[in-house]
Amino acid sequence: MEWVQLVLPQEGMLPALLCYRQSFGEDGCIHLQGMTQENFYEWLSCWQERMLGIECNQQWLYLALTCEDKVVGSAQVSREMDGYTHSVLLAPDGPPQLLEQIEQQLCDMGYLPVVSAEQ
Structure with missing residues (x-):
């Protein structure tokens, strides 16, 4: 299996994000809800504000990117009171x-607790 790297969404990723969203069919990908080709930069700006926690709890959207720049997964992380x-x-x-x-x-990024192999 190919290794992937988690990255934040950024300019230049629109084609890969559209392919990823379309792979889910008509419903699309809930992590990319509201993103279209026409409003990509507005959507990206909104996520940048979420990462800073300007109007709500901090949230991050990470994209699992292959070495061919294909998005094969996504992870949405939210900061809560208890973690x-x-x-x-x-x-x-x-x-x-x-x-x-x-x-x-x-x-590894500190979002999830470390689970020991003995558990």
Whole structure:
């Protein structure tokens, strides 16, 4: 299985994000709700404000990017009073092991508690 890197959305990612969103069919991807080709920069600006926590709790959207710049998953993380909550979505054609990779990277970033191998 190919390794992926979690990255924040940024300019230049529109084609990859549109492909990822379309892979979910008509309903699209809930993490990309409201994003269209026409309003991409407005959507991106809104996420930048969420990451700063300007009008609400801090939220981050990470995209699982392959070395070919294909988005194969996404993770939304929110800061709560007692820690962080997260949700992960994988592209329908993505391998199930991808969830482990994404959650390990979230753990490495300090969003998830470290789980010892003995548990």
